[in-house]
Amino acid sequence: MSPSLATDNGLSEVPPASPAGPPGCSRLRARPHRRARAGGTGPLGTGVVTIWLSLIVLLPLAAVTAKSFDDGAGRFWDVVTQRQAVNALIFTLVVSLLAAAINAVMGTLVAWVLVRDDFRGKSAVNALIDLPFALPTIVAGLTLIALYGKNSPVGIDVTYTRTAVLLALMFVTLPFVVRSVQPVLLELDREMEEASTSLGASPGQTFRRIVLPNLRPAILSGAALSFARAVGEFGSIVLISGNVPFKTEVSAVYIFKLQESSDNPISASAVSVVLLGVSLLVLIGIRVFERRGDQRA
Amino acid sequence: MITVENVDKHYGDFHALKGIDLEIASGSLTALLGPSGSGKSTLLRVIAGLEVPTSGRVVLDGRDVTNLAPQQRGIGFVFQHYAAFKHMTVRDNVAFGLKIRKKPKAEIKEKTDELLRVVGLDGYQQRYPSQLSGGQRQRMALARALAIEPAVLLLDEPFGALDAQVRAELRTWLRRLHDEVHVTTVLVTHDQEEALDVADTIAVMDAGEIAQSGKPRDLYDAPSSDFVMSFLGPVSRLGEGLVRPHDLEVLLEARDGAREAQVVRVVHLGFEVRVELLLADGNGTSADGVGASEPVVAQITRAEAAALELSAGDIVWVREQLGTRGADGPKAAAA
16 A cells, blocks of 8 residues: 555645645545456456447348348358349459558558658648548548540540549559558568568569568558458449449449339348449458568567 | 778768778688677678679788678678578578579589588478577578588677577587687677677677777776777776776775775675675776766675675775776786
Protein backbone atom coordinates (compact mmCIF):
# COMPACT_ATOMS: atom_id res chain seq x y z
CA MET A 1 0.00 0.00 0.00
CA SER A 2 2.97 2.34 0.06
CA PRO A 3 2.38 3.87 -3.39
CA SER A 4 -1.14 4.85 -2.37
CA LEU A 5 0.17 6.34 0.90
CA ALA A 6 2.62 8.44 -0.98
CA THR A 7 -0.21 9.75 -3.14
CA ASP A 8 -2.15 10.70 -0.01
CA ASN A 9 0.77 12.62 1.37
CA GLY A 10 1.30 14.40 -1.87
CA LEU A 11 -2.31 15.44 -2.08
CA SER A 12 -2.64 16.63 1.51
CA GLU A 13 0.38 18.85 1.05
CA VAL A 14 -1.06 20.74 -1.87
CA PRO A 15 -3.75 22.85 -0.15
CA PRO A 16 -2.09 25.59 1.91
CA ALA A 17 -4.68 25.36 4.72
CA SER A 18 -4.06 21.67 5.22
CA PRO A 19 -4.57 20.53 8.82
CA ALA A 20 -1.41 19.57 10.62
CA GLY A 21 -2.88 16.22 11.63
CA PRO A 22 -2.04 12.84 10.08
CA PRO A 23 -2.41 12.85 6.31
CA GLY A 24 -5.24 10.36 6.20
CA CYS A 25 -7.27 10.79 3.05
CA SER A 26 -9.54 7.80 3.42
CA ARG A 27 -11.33 8.96 0.29
CA LEU A 28 -8.39 7.86 -1.83
CA ARG A 29 -7.40 4.84 0.16
CA ALA A 30 -10.88 3.38 -0.04
CA ARG A 31 -10.71 3.14 -3.80
CA PRO A 32 -11.10 -0.54 -4.68
CA HIS A 33 -8.26 -2.21 -6.46
CA ARG A 34 -9.14 -3.92 -9.70
CA ARG A 35 -8.04 -7.51 -9.79
CA ALA A 36 -8.01 -7.71 -13.58
CA ARG A 37 -4.80 -8.87 -15.23
CA ALA A 38 -2.81 -6.10 -16.83
CA GLY A 39 -4.05 -5.55 -20.35
CA GLY A 40 -6.98 -7.96 -20.14
CA THR A 41 -10.66 -7.11 -19.80
CA GLY A 42 -11.87 -10.31 -18.18
CA PRO A 43 -14.95 -12.40 -19.04
CA LEU A 44 -17.23 -9.35 -19.32
CA GLY A 45 -15.21 -7.92 -22.19
CA THR A 46 -15.07 -11.23 -24.01
CA GLY A 47 -18.82 -11.62 -23.65
CA VAL A 48 -19.63 -8.15 -24.94
CA VAL A 49 -17.35 -8.62 -27.93
CA THR A 50 -18.86 -12.00 -28.76
CA ILE A 51 -22.41 -10.66 -28.68
CA TRP A 52 -21.45 -7.57 -30.64
CA LEU A 53 -19.72 -9.53 -33.41
CA SER A 54 -22.63 -11.97 -33.54
CA LEU A 55 -25.22 -9.22 -33.89
CA ILE A 56 -23.30 -7.15 -36.38
CA VAL A 57 -21.52 -9.74 -38.49
CA LEU A 58 -22.23 -13.40 -37.86
CA LEU A 59 -26.04 -13.43 -37.62
CA PRO A 60 -26.63 -11.39 -40.81
CA LEU A 61 -24.18 -13.59 -42.69
CA ALA A 62 -25.89 -16.69 -41.36
CA ALA A 63 -29.28 -15.24 -42.29
CA VAL A 64 -28.35 -14.53 -45.88
CA THR A 65 -26.79 -17.98 -46.22
CA ALA A 66 -29.89 -19.64 -44.81
CA LYS A 67 -32.12 -17.58 -47.06
CA SER A 68 -30.17 -18.58 -50.17
CA PHE A 69 -31.08 -22.22 -49.52
CA ASP A 70 -34.79 -21.50 -48.97
CA ASP A 71 -35.69 -23.22 -52.24
CA GLY A 72 -33.26 -26.07 -51.67
CA ALA A 73 -29.69 -26.81 -52.69
CA GLY A 74 -30.64 -27.73 -56.26
CA ARG A 75 -32.28 -24.39 -56.85
CA PHE A 76 -29.28 -22.64 -55.26
CA TRP A 77 -27.01 -24.36 -57.75
CA ASP A 78 -29.28 -23.44 -60.67
CA VAL A 79 -29.31 -19.79 -59.68
CA VAL A 80 -25.59 -19.40 -59.24
CA THR A 81 -24.78 -21.30 -62.43
CA GLN A 82 -27.06 -19.26 -64.62
CA ARG A 83 -25.13 -17.83 -67.57
CA GLN A 84 -25.68 -14.25 -66.55
CA ALA A 85 -24.62 -14.94 -62.95
CA VAL A 86 -21.50 -16.83 -63.97
CA ASN A 87 -20.59 -14.17 -66.49
CA ALA A 88 -21.00 -11.42 -63.93
CA LEU A 89 -18.92 -13.35 -61.41
CA ILE A 90 -16.10 -14.10 -63.85
CA PHE A 91 -16.02 -10.49 -65.01
CA THR A 92 -16.02 -9.29 -61.40
CA LEU A 93 -13.11 -11.54 -60.46
CA VAL A 94 -11.05 -10.77 -63.56
CA VAL A 95 -11.51 -7.01 -63.38
CA SER A 96 -10.86 -7.01 -59.62
CA LEU A 97 -7.70 -9.06 -60.09
CA LEU A 98 -6.54 -6.66 -62.77
CA ALA A 99 -7.24 -3.66 -60.55
CA ALA A 100 -5.37 -5.33 -57.68
CA ALA A 101 -2.39 -6.11 -59.91
CA ILE A 102 -2.17 -2.55 -61.24
CA ASN A 103 -2.54 -1.27 -57.68
CA ALA A 104 0.29 -3.50 -56.50
CA VAL A 105 2.68 -1.83 -58.92
CA MET A 106 1.39 1.74 -58.88
CA GLY A 107 0.55 1.75 -55.16
CA THR A 108 4.11 0.66 -54.36
CA LEU A 109 5.45 3.40 -56.60
CA VAL A 110 3.23 6.01 -54.93
CA ALA A 111 4.31 4.82 -51.47
CA TRP A 112 7.95 4.89 -52.57
CA VAL A 113 7.71 8.47 -53.81
CA LEU A 114 5.85 9.56 -50.67
CA VAL A 115 8.45 7.98 -48.36
CA ARG A 116 11.72 8.43 -50.20
CA ASP A 117 11.32 11.62 -52.21
CA ASP A 118 11.00 15.17 -51.01
CA PHE A 119 8.90 17.60 -52.95
CA ARG A 120 6.62 20.52 -52.27
CA GLY A 121 3.06 19.62 -51.42
CA LYS A 122 4.06 16.14 -50.29
CA SER A 123 1.83 16.23 -47.23
CA ALA A 124 -1.09 17.41 -49.36
CA VAL A 125 -0.59 14.49 -51.75
CA ASN A 126 -0.27 12.20 -48.78
CA ALA A 127 -3.63 13.37 -47.46
CA LEU A 128 -5.18 13.06 -50.91
CA ILE A 129 -4.45 9.33 -51.05
CA ASP A 130 -7.25 8.56 -48.62
CA LEU A 131 -9.84 10.63 -50.45
CA PRO A 132 -11.07 7.85 -52.78
CA PHE A 133 -11.57 5.76 -49.67
CA ALA A 134 -13.41 8.46 -47.72
CA LEU A 135 -15.54 9.59 -50.65
CA PRO A 136 -19.03 8.08 -50.94
CA THR A 137 -18.59 5.64 -53.81
CA ILE A 138 -21.56 7.03 -55.72
CA VAL A 139 -19.75 10.39 -55.69
CA ALA A 140 -16.67 8.63 -57.00
CA GLY A 141 -18.80 7.29 -59.84
CA LEU A 142 -20.15 10.75 -60.61
CA THR A 143 -16.70 12.33 -60.69
CA LEU A 144 -15.56 9.70 -63.18
CA ILE A 145 -18.63 10.33 -65.34
CA ALA A 146 -17.91 14.05 -65.22
CA LEU A 147 -14.45 13.46 -66.67
CA TYR A 148 -14.86 10.33 -68.81
CA GLY A 149 -18.62 10.38 -69.44
CA LYS A 150 -20.83 11.27 -72.40
CA ASN A 151 -19.96 14.96 -72.26
CA SER A 152 -16.33 14.44 -71.38
CA PRO A 153 -14.36 17.70 -71.35
CA VAL A 154 -11.27 15.79 -72.48
CA GLY A 155 -13.07 13.93 -75.23
CA ILE A 156 -12.72 10.49 -73.67
CA ASP A 157 -15.96 8.58 -73.29
CA VAL A 158 -15.69 5.24 -71.55
CA THR A 159 -19.25 4.90 -70.35
CA TYR A 160 -20.75 1.42 -70.63
CA THR A 161 -17.35 -0.17 -71.28
CA ARG A 162 -15.31 -2.60 -69.22
CA THR A 163 -12.57 0.03 -69.08
CA ALA A 164 -14.98 2.19 -67.11
CA VAL A 165 -15.40 -0.56 -64.52
CA LEU A 166 -11.63 -0.99 -64.19
CA LEU A 167 -11.19 2.76 -63.90
CA ALA A 168 -13.79 3.02 -61.15
CA LEU A 169 -12.24 0.11 -59.26
CA MET A 170 -8.75 1.56 -59.47
CA PHE A 171 -10.08 4.84 -58.18
CA VAL A 172 -11.73 3.42 -55.07
CA THR A 173 -8.99 0.91 -54.24
CA LEU A 174 -6.06 3.28 -54.66
CA PRO A 175 -5.28 3.71 -50.92
CA PHE A 176 -4.95 0.04 -49.97
CA VAL A 177 -1.52 -0.81 -51.35
CA VAL A 178 -0.16 2.68 -50.67
CA ARG A 179 -1.23 2.56 -47.04
CA SER A 180 0.02 -0.95 -46.41
CA VAL A 181 3.41 -0.40 -48.07
CA GLN A 182 4.09 3.07 -46.68
CA PRO A 183 4.72 2.15 -43.03
CA VAL A 184 6.85 -0.86 -43.99
CA LEU A 185 8.93 1.31 -46.27
CA LEU A 186 9.35 3.90 -43.51
CA GLU A 187 10.59 1.22 -41.15
CA LEU A 188 12.81 -0.45 -43.71
CA ASP A 189 16.42 -0.38 -42.58
CA ARG A 190 18.23 1.86 -45.06
CA GLU A 191 21.50 0.32 -43.96
CA MET A 192 20.37 -2.97 -45.51
CA GLU A 193 20.40 -1.23 -48.86
CA GLU A 194 23.77 0.36 -48.13
CA ALA A 195 25.15 -3.03 -47.11
CA SER A 196 23.88 -4.51 -50.35
CA THR A 197 25.50 -1.68 -52.30
CA SER A 198 28.81 -2.11 -50.50
CA LEU A 199 28.70 -5.82 -51.36
CA GLY A 200 28.62 -4.94 -55.04
CA ALA A 201 24.92 -4.93 -55.89
CA SER A 202 23.68 -2.41 -58.44
CA PRO A 203 20.66 -0.26 -57.52
CA GLY A 204 18.43 -2.61 -59.53
CA GLN A 205 19.83 -5.70 -57.82
CA THR A 206 19.43 -4.06 -54.42
CA PHE A 207 15.80 -3.28 -55.16
CA ARG A 208 15.04 -6.76 -56.45
CA ARG A 209 16.96 -8.76 -53.87
CA ILE A 210 16.68 -6.60 -50.75
CA VAL A 211 13.86 -4.05 -50.93
CA LEU A 212 11.21 -6.01 -52.79
CA PRO A 213 11.36 -9.17 -50.65
CA ASN A 214 10.89 -7.02 -47.56
CA LEU A 215 7.93 -5.17 -49.09
CA ARG A 216 6.33 -8.24 -50.64
CA PRO A 217 4.04 -9.17 -47.72
CA ALA A 218 2.77 -5.58 -47.47
CA ILE A 219 2.23 -5.31 -51.23
CA LEU A 220 0.38 -8.60 -51.35
CA SER A 221 -1.84 -7.87 -48.38
CA GLY A 222 -2.62 -4.42 -49.79
CA ALA A 223 -3.41 -5.94 -53.16
CA ALA A 224 -5.58 -8.61 -51.55
CA LEU A 225 -7.50 -5.96 -49.64
CA SER A 226 -8.11 -3.96 -52.79
CA PHE A 227 -9.18 -7.17 -54.54
CA ALA A 228 -11.67 -7.93 -51.77
CA ARG A 229 -12.96 -4.38 -51.89
CA ALA A 230 -13.21 -4.45 -55.70
CA VAL A 231 -15.19 -7.69 -55.71
CA GLY A 232 -17.91 -6.05 -53.66
CA GLU A 233 -17.80 -2.59 -55.26
CA PHE A 234 -21.16 -1.22 -56.32
CA GLY A 235 -21.61 2.53 -56.00
CA SER A 236 -18.83 3.78 -58.21
CA ILE A 237 -19.61 1.24 -60.96
CA VAL A 238 -23.37 1.30 -61.15
CA LEU A 239 -23.66 4.59 -63.08
CA ILE A 240 -20.67 4.57 -65.40
CA SER A 241 -20.78 0.90 -66.44
CA GLY A 242 -24.36 0.88 -67.66
CA ASN A 243 -24.60 -2.65 -66.19
CA VAL A 244 -24.78 -4.32 -69.58
CA PRO A 245 -25.37 -8.05 -68.99
CA PHE A 246 -22.54 -10.28 -70.31
CA LYS A 247 -20.40 -7.19 -70.71
CA THR A 248 -20.06 -4.67 -67.92
CA GLU A 249 -22.32 -6.19 -65.31
CA VAL A 250 -20.54 -7.06 -62.05
CA SER A 251 -21.90 -9.46 -59.43
CA ALA A 252 -22.83 -6.77 -56.93
CA VAL A 253 -24.98 -4.97 -59.48
CA TYR A 254 -26.45 -8.29 -60.66
CA ILE A 255 -27.47 -9.03 -57.07
CA PHE A 256 -29.03 -5.60 -56.80
CA LYS A 257 -31.06 -6.24 -59.97
CA LEU A 258 -32.24 -9.64 -58.73
CA GLN A 259 -33.41 -8.11 -55.49
CA GLU A 260 -34.93 -4.86 -56.75
CA SER A 261 -36.03 -5.41 -60.35
CA SER A 262 -36.79 -9.12 -60.41
CA ASP A 263 -37.97 -9.16 -56.79
CA ASN A 264 -36.11 -12.42 -56.31
CA PRO A 265 -34.49 -12.20 -52.85
CA ILE A 266 -33.62 -15.91 -52.73
CA SER A 267 -31.62 -15.76 -55.96
CA ALA A 268 -30.02 -12.51 -54.79
CA SER A 269 -29.00 -14.25 -51.57
CA ALA A 270 -27.58 -17.20 -53.45
CA VAL A 271 -25.28 -15.06 -55.60
CA SER A 272 -24.39 -13.04 -52.50
CA VAL A 273 -23.25 -16.19 -50.73
CA VAL A 274 -20.91 -16.97 -53.62
CA LEU A 275 -19.41 -13.47 -53.39
CA LEU A 276 -19.19 -13.89 -49.64
CA GLY A 277 -17.26 -17.11 -50.15
CA VAL A 278 -14.83 -15.40 -52.51
CA SER A 279 -14.16 -12.60 -50.01
CA LEU A 280 -13.67 -15.10 -47.22
CA LEU A 281 -11.16 -17.05 -49.28
CA VAL A 282 -9.21 -13.88 -50.01
CA LEU A 283 -9.12 -12.92 -46.33
CA ILE A 284 -7.97 -16.39 -45.31
CA GLY A 285 -5.34 -16.19 -48.03
CA ILE A 286 -4.03 -12.91 -46.61
CA ARG A 287 -3.87 -14.39 -43.14
CA VAL A 288 -1.98 -17.47 -44.24
CA PHE A 289 0.45 -15.33 -46.16
CA GLU A 290 1.01 -12.89 -43.31
CA ARG A 291 1.63 -15.73 -40.91
CA ARG A 292 4.27 -17.13 -43.23
CA GLY A 293 5.92 -13.73 -43.44
CA ASP A 294 5.88 -13.28 -39.65
CA GLN A 295 7.76 -16.45 -38.95
CA ARG A 296 11.11 -15.12 -39.98
CA ALA A 297 10.69 -11.40 -39.44
CA MET B 1 46.64 1.71 -48.31
CA ILE B 2 43.93 4.32 -47.97
CA THR B 3 44.74 7.94 -48.71
CA VAL B 4 42.29 10.70 -47.92
CA GLU B 5 43.35 14.01 -49.43
CA ASN B 6 41.96 17.34 -48.34
CA VAL B 7 38.40 16.03 -48.03
CA ASP B 8 35.62 18.46 -47.21
CA LYS B 9 32.01 17.58 -46.61
CA HIS B 10 29.19 20.04 -46.17
CA TYR B 11 25.60 19.22 -45.26
CA GLY B 12 23.86 22.48 -46.03
CA ASP B 13 25.34 24.89 -43.50
CA PHE B 14 26.98 22.15 -41.46
CA HIS B 15 30.67 21.65 -42.15
CA ALA B 16 31.06 17.97 -41.26
CA LEU B 17 34.60 17.38 -42.53
CA LYS B 18 37.18 20.15 -42.75
CA GLY B 19 40.09 19.44 -45.05
CA ILE B 20 40.83 15.93 -43.83
CA ASP B 21 44.21 14.45 -44.75
CA LEU B 22 44.80 10.91 -43.61
CA GLU B 23 46.93 7.96 -44.62
CA ILE B 24 46.04 4.49 -43.48
CA ALA B 25 48.72 1.87 -43.96
CA SER B 26 47.96 -1.44 -45.68
CA GLY B 27 47.17 -4.23 -43.27
CA SER B 28 46.78 -1.92 -40.30
CA LEU B 29 43.86 -1.61 -37.94
CA THR B 30 43.09 2.06 -37.51
CA ALA B 31 40.53 3.54 -35.18
CA LEU B 32 38.74 6.81 -35.89
CA LEU B 33 37.98 8.02 -32.39
CA GLY B 34 35.90 11.01 -31.45
CA PRO B 35 32.76 12.26 -29.78
CA SER B 36 29.45 12.09 -31.64
CA GLY B 37 29.22 14.75 -34.31
CA SER B 38 32.99 14.88 -34.76
CA GLY B 39 32.71 13.59 -38.33
CA LYS B 40 34.26 10.16 -37.81
CA SER B 41 31.33 8.23 -39.28
CA THR B 42 31.05 10.69 -42.16
CA LEU B 43 34.73 10.16 -42.95
CA LEU B 44 34.23 6.39 -42.93
CA ARG B 45 31.21 6.69 -45.21
CA VAL B 46 33.19 8.93 -47.57
CA ILE B 47 35.90 6.25 -47.78
CA ALA B 48 33.18 3.67 -48.47
CA GLY B 49 31.49 5.81 -51.10
CA LEU B 50 28.24 5.96 -49.18
CA GLU B 51 28.76 9.72 -48.96
CA VAL B 52 30.24 11.88 -51.70
CA PRO B 53 32.75 14.45 -50.44
CA THR B 54 32.12 18.08 -51.35
CA SER B 55 35.77 18.30 -52.39
CA GLY B 56 38.95 16.30 -52.03
CA ARG B 57 40.10 12.82 -53.08
CA VAL B 58 39.93 9.29 -51.78
CA VAL B 59 42.58 6.88 -53.07
CA LEU B 60 42.42 3.13 -52.38
CA ASP B 61 45.60 1.23 -53.21
CA GLY B 62 46.67 3.83 -55.75
CA ARG B 63 43.26 3.95 -57.43
CA ASP B 64 41.34 7.23 -57.25
CA VAL B 65 37.88 6.10 -56.19
CA THR B 66 36.44 9.51 -55.35
CA ASN B 67 33.82 9.28 -58.08
CA LEU B 68 33.26 5.52 -57.93
CA ALA B 69 30.01 4.08 -56.59
CA PRO B 70 30.40 2.00 -53.41
CA GLN B 71 29.74 -1.27 -55.27
CA GLN B 72 32.81 -0.67 -57.44
CA ARG B 73 35.24 0.03 -54.62
CA GLY B 74 35.74 -3.46 -53.26
CA ILE B 75 35.09 -2.54 -49.66
CA GLY B 76 33.50 -4.41 -46.80
CA PHE B 77 31.26 -2.31 -44.58
CA VAL B 78 29.91 -3.31 -41.19
CA PHE B 79 27.13 -1.25 -39.63
CA GLN B 80 26.36 -0.53 -36.00
CA HIS B 81 22.93 -2.10 -36.25
CA TYR B 82 24.17 -5.08 -38.29
CA ALA B 83 22.08 -4.29 -41.41
CA ALA B 84 21.31 -8.00 -41.62
CA PHE B 85 19.20 -9.06 -44.59
CA LYS B 86 16.19 -10.10 -42.55
CA HIS B 87 14.56 -12.15 -45.28
CA MET B 88 17.60 -14.32 -45.93
CA THR B 89 19.19 -17.14 -43.99
CA VAL B 90 22.61 -16.69 -42.47
CA ARG B 91 24.10 -18.61 -45.38
CA ASP B 92 22.39 -16.40 -47.97
CA ASN B 93 23.44 -13.28 -46.08
CA VAL B 94 27.09 -14.26 -46.21
CA ALA B 95 26.83 -15.53 -49.79
CA PHE B 96 25.16 -12.34 -51.04
CA GLY B 97 28.25 -10.58 -52.38
CA LEU B 98 29.49 -13.78 -54.02
CA LYS B 99 26.14 -14.41 -55.71
CA ILE B 100 26.16 -10.84 -57.04
CA ARG B 101 29.59 -11.64 -58.47
CA LYS B 102 28.11 -14.76 -60.06
CA LYS B 103 30.66 -17.14 -58.54
CA PRO B 104 30.11 -20.87 -59.11
CA LYS B 105 27.72 -22.47 -56.61
CA ALA B 106 30.28 -24.88 -55.19
CA GLU B 107 32.77 -22.10 -54.58
CA ILE B 108 30.12 -19.96 -52.87
CA LYS B 109 29.13 -22.78 -50.55
CA GLU B 110 32.71 -23.62 -49.66
CA LYS B 111 33.66 -20.01 -49.01
CA THR B 112 30.50 -19.30 -46.99
CA ASP B 113 30.97 -22.34 -44.79
CA GLU B 114 34.60 -21.48 -44.23
CA LEU B 115 33.80 -17.90 -43.21
CA LEU B 116 31.04 -19.01 -40.89
CA ARG B 117 33.55 -21.33 -39.25
CA VAL B 118 35.99 -18.44 -38.87
CA VAL B 119 33.40 -16.22 -37.18
CA GLY B 120 32.14 -19.06 -35.02
CA LEU B 121 28.72 -19.45 -36.62
CA ASP B 122 29.19 -22.91 -38.09
CA GLY B 123 25.91 -24.79 -37.88
CA TYR B 124 23.83 -21.59 -38.06
CA GLN B 125 23.62 -21.63 -41.87
CA GLN B 126 19.86 -22.20 -42.04
CA ARG B 127 18.90 -19.72 -39.32
CA TYR B 128 17.38 -16.32 -39.97
CA PRO B 129 19.01 -13.21 -38.47
CA SER B 130 16.07 -12.78 -36.08
CA GLN B 131 17.07 -16.08 -34.48
CA LEU B 132 20.55 -14.82 -33.63
CA SER B 133 21.79 -12.70 -30.73
CA GLY B 134 23.20 -9.24 -31.39
CA GLY B 135 26.78 -10.45 -31.16
CA GLN B 136 26.07 -13.33 -33.54
CA ARG B 137 24.39 -11.00 -36.02
CA GLN B 138 27.40 -8.72 -36.01
CA ARG B 139 29.73 -11.67 -36.58
CA MET B 140 27.51 -12.73 -39.47
CA ALA B 141 27.72 -9.19 -40.87
CA LEU B 142 31.48 -9.38 -40.59
CA ALA B 143 31.58 -12.70 -42.43
CA ARG B 144 29.34 -11.18 -45.10
CA ALA B 145 31.70 -8.24 -45.54
CA LEU B 146 34.79 -10.47 -45.62
CA ALA B 147 33.26 -12.86 -48.18
CA ILE B 148 33.97 -10.53 -51.08
CA GLU B 149 37.65 -10.32 -50.01
CA PRO B 150 37.55 -6.55 -49.70
CA ALA B 151 40.64 -4.41 -50.06
CA VAL B 152 39.54 -2.56 -46.95
CA LEU B 153 37.17 -3.40 -44.15
CA LEU B 154 35.24 -0.48 -42.70
CA LEU B 155 33.47 -0.84 -39.37
CA ASP B 156 31.05 1.86 -38.18
CA GLU B 157 30.68 1.57 -34.40
CA PRO B 158 30.41 -2.19 -34.88
CA PHE B 159 29.99 -3.03 -31.21
CA GLY B 160 28.00 0.05 -30.22
CA ALA B 161 24.68 -1.75 -29.99
CA LEU B 162 25.97 -4.62 -27.87
CA ASP B 163 26.15 -4.90 -24.10
CA ALA B 164 29.46 -4.31 -22.35
CA GLN B 165 30.53 -7.91 -21.91
CA VAL B 166 29.82 -8.98 -25.50
CA ARG B 167 31.48 -5.80 -26.70
CA ALA B 168 34.71 -6.60 -24.86
CA GLU B 169 34.64 -10.19 -26.14
CA LEU B 170 34.02 -9.19 -29.72
CA ARG B 171 36.75 -6.61 -29.88
CA THR B 172 39.33 -9.08 -28.62
CA TRP B 173 37.99 -11.47 -31.21
CA LEU B 174 38.17 -8.81 -33.92
CA ARG B 175 41.80 -8.10 -33.04
CA ARG B 176 42.65 -11.81 -33.36
CA LEU B 177 40.70 -12.07 -36.61
CA HIS B 178 42.60 -9.09 -37.97
CA ASP B 179 45.90 -10.72 -37.08
CA GLU B 180 44.83 -13.74 -39.14
CA VAL B 181 43.22 -12.02 -42.13
CA HIS B 182 45.40 -8.90 -42.35
CA VAL B 183 42.85 -6.86 -44.24
CA THR B 184 43.28 -3.09 -43.91
CA THR B 185 40.66 -2.17 -41.34
CA VAL B 186 39.19 1.13 -40.23
CA LEU B 187 37.05 1.15 -37.13
CA VAL B 188 34.90 4.07 -36.01
CA THR B 189 34.29 4.31 -32.29
CA HIS B 190 33.57 6.82 -29.55
CA ASP B 191 34.92 4.43 -26.93
CA GLN B 192 38.57 5.26 -26.15
CA GLU B 193 39.05 1.96 -24.37
CA GLU B 194 37.94 0.08 -27.49
CA ALA B 195 40.29 2.14 -29.66
CA LEU B 196 43.25 1.66 -27.32
CA ASP B 197 42.46 -2.04 -27.07
CA VAL B 198 42.29 -3.03 -30.74
CA ALA B 199 43.93 -0.39 -32.92
CA ASP B 200 47.49 -0.10 -34.22
CA THR B 201 46.84 3.52 -35.04
CA ILE B 202 44.32 5.96 -33.67
CA ALA B 203 43.11 9.13 -35.33
CA VAL B 204 41.29 11.34 -32.84
CA MET B 205 38.68 13.53 -34.49
CA ASP B 206 37.13 16.71 -33.18
CA ALA B 207 34.60 18.96 -34.91
CA GLY B 208 35.34 17.70 -38.43
CA GLU B 209 39.09 17.74 -38.09
CA ILE B 210 41.74 15.23 -37.15
CA ALA B 211 43.07 16.43 -33.82
CA GLN B 212 45.95 13.96 -33.71
CA SER B 213 46.84 10.59 -35.13
CA GLY B 214 49.48 8.09 -34.18
CA LYS B 215 50.18 4.99 -32.14
CA PRO B 216 47.88 4.55 -29.14
CA ARG B 217 50.77 4.83 -26.70
CA ASP B 218 52.09 8.03 -28.24
CA LEU B 219 48.65 9.59 -28.16
CA TYR B 220 48.18 8.63 -24.55
CA ASP B 221 51.63 9.74 -23.41
CA ALA B 222 52.04 12.76 -25.63
CA PRO B 223 48.65 14.22 -26.47
CA SER B 224 48.90 17.27 -28.69
CA SER B 225 46.03 19.08 -27.01
CA ASP B 226 43.85 19.06 -23.92
CA PHE B 227 41.04 17.69 -26.09
CA VAL B 228 43.03 14.63 -27.14
CA MET B 229 44.21 14.07 -23.60
CA SER B 230 40.76 14.31 -22.08
CA PHE B 231 39.30 12.07 -24.77
CA LEU B 232 41.82 9.28 -24.24
CA GLY B 233 40.89 8.47 -20.68
CA PRO B 234 39.84 10.32 -17.55
CA VAL B 235 41.64 13.50 -16.54
CA SER B 236 41.37 16.07 -13.79
CA ARG B 237 42.17 19.73 -14.01
CA LEU B 238 44.64 20.81 -11.37
CA GLY B 239 45.25 24.53 -11.53
CA GLU B 240 46.24 25.18 -15.14
CA GLY B 241 47.11 21.74 -16.41
CA LEU B 242 45.34 18.47 -17.01
CA VAL B 243 46.51 15.42 -15.17
CA ARG B 244 45.54 11.75 -15.28
CA PRO B 245 44.20 10.26 -12.06
CA HIS B 246 47.04 7.73 -11.87
CA ASP B 247 49.59 10.53 -12.18
CA LEU B 248 48.42 12.22 -9.01
CA GLU B 249 50.36 11.79 -5.82
CA VAL B 250 48.48 11.94 -2.51
CA LEU B 251 50.57 13.12 0.45
CA LEU B 252 49.85 13.48 4.14
CA GLU B 253 51.90 16.67 4.55
CA ALA B 254 52.58 19.80 2.52
CA ARG B 255 55.39 19.43 0.00
CA ASP B 256 56.75 21.32 -2.97
CA GLY B 257 54.00 22.08 -5.49
CA ALA B 258 51.35 20.17 -3.59
CA ARG B 259 47.89 21.61 -3.01
CA GLU B 260 45.76 21.17 0.03
CA ALA B 261 42.61 19.12 -0.45
CA GLN B 262 39.91 17.37 1.46
CA VAL B 263 39.02 13.73 0.77
CA VAL B 264 35.38 13.48 -0.29
CA ARG B 265 35.15 9.78 -1.00
CA VAL B 266 37.40 6.75 -1.14
CA VAL B 267 36.26 4.05 -3.58
CA HIS B 268 37.91 0.64 -3.60
CA LEU B 269 37.96 -0.78 -7.16
CA GLY B 270 39.82 -4.02 -6.63
CA PHE B 271 43.49 -3.38 -7.26
CA GLU B 272 43.03 0.35 -7.57
CA VAL B 273 41.58 2.86 -5.17
CA ARG B 274 39.90 6.01 -6.40
CA VAL B 275 40.16 9.03 -4.15
CA GLU B 276 37.87 11.98 -4.81
CA LEU B 277 39.30 15.25 -3.58
CA LEU B 278 38.03 18.78 -3.11
CA LEU B 279 40.84 21.31 -3.44
CA ALA B 280 41.08 23.92 -0.70
CA ASP B 281 41.59 26.71 -3.26
CA GLY B 282 38.69 25.38 -5.34
CA ASN B 283 40.97 25.45 -8.37
CA GLY B 284 40.52 21.88 -9.51
CA THR B 285 37.93 19.84 -11.31
CA SER B 286 37.69 16.59 -13.16
CA ALA B 287 37.38 17.44 -16.80
CA ASP B 288 35.15 14.58 -17.91
CA GLY B 289 32.31 15.85 -15.76
CA VAL B 290 30.04 18.52 -17.16
CA GLY B 291 29.67 20.53 -13.97
CA ALA B 292 32.66 22.48 -12.71
CA SER B 293 32.09 21.24 -9.19
CA GLU B 294 33.21 17.68 -9.91
CA PRO B 295 35.90 16.66 -7.45
CA VAL B 296 39.45 15.92 -8.57
CA VAL B 297 40.07 12.20 -8.92
CA ALA B 298 43.29 10.49 -7.92
CA GLN B 299 43.92 6.82 -8.61
CA ILE B 300 46.33 5.06 -6.30
CA THR B 301 47.19 1.45 -5.56
CA ARG B 302 45.74 -0.52 -2.71
CA ALA B 303 49.06 -0.57 -0.93
CA GLU B 304 49.37 3.21 -1.15
CA ALA B 305 45.85 3.65 0.11
CA ALA B 306 46.51 1.32 3.03
CA ALA B 307 49.67 3.23 3.94
CA LEU B 308 47.85 6.56 3.84
CA GLU B 309 44.85 5.28 5.83
CA LEU B 310 42.56 7.68 4.00
CA SER B 311 38.95 8.23 4.86
CA ALA B 312 36.37 10.84 3.90
CA GLY B 313 36.97 14.22 5.53
CA ASP B 314 40.76 13.86 5.86
CA ILE B 315 42.93 16.76 4.80
CA VAL B 316 45.70 15.78 2.35
CA TRP B 317 48.03 17.35 -0.19
CA VAL B 318 48.08 16.42 -3.89
CA ARG B 319 50.53 17.06 -6.71
CA GLU B 320 51.35 15.70 -10.10
CA GLN B 321 54.03 13.02 -9.96
CA LEU B 322 57.11 14.43 -11.57
CA GLY B 323 58.06 13.18 -14.99
CA THR B 324 54.93 11.27 -15.79
CA ARG B 325 53.85 13.30 -18.80
CA GLY B 326 55.71 12.47 -21.96
CA ALA B 327 54.82 15.65 -23.79
CA ASP B 328 55.58 18.61 -21.61
CA GLY B 329 56.70 16.88 -18.45
CA PRO B 330 60.43 16.48 -17.95
CA LYS B 331 60.85 12.96 -19.31
CA ALA B 332 64.45 12.60 -18.21
CA ALA B 333 63.51 12.93 -14.56
CA ALA B 334 61.26 9.90 -14.77
CA ALA B 335 64.01 7.58 -15.98
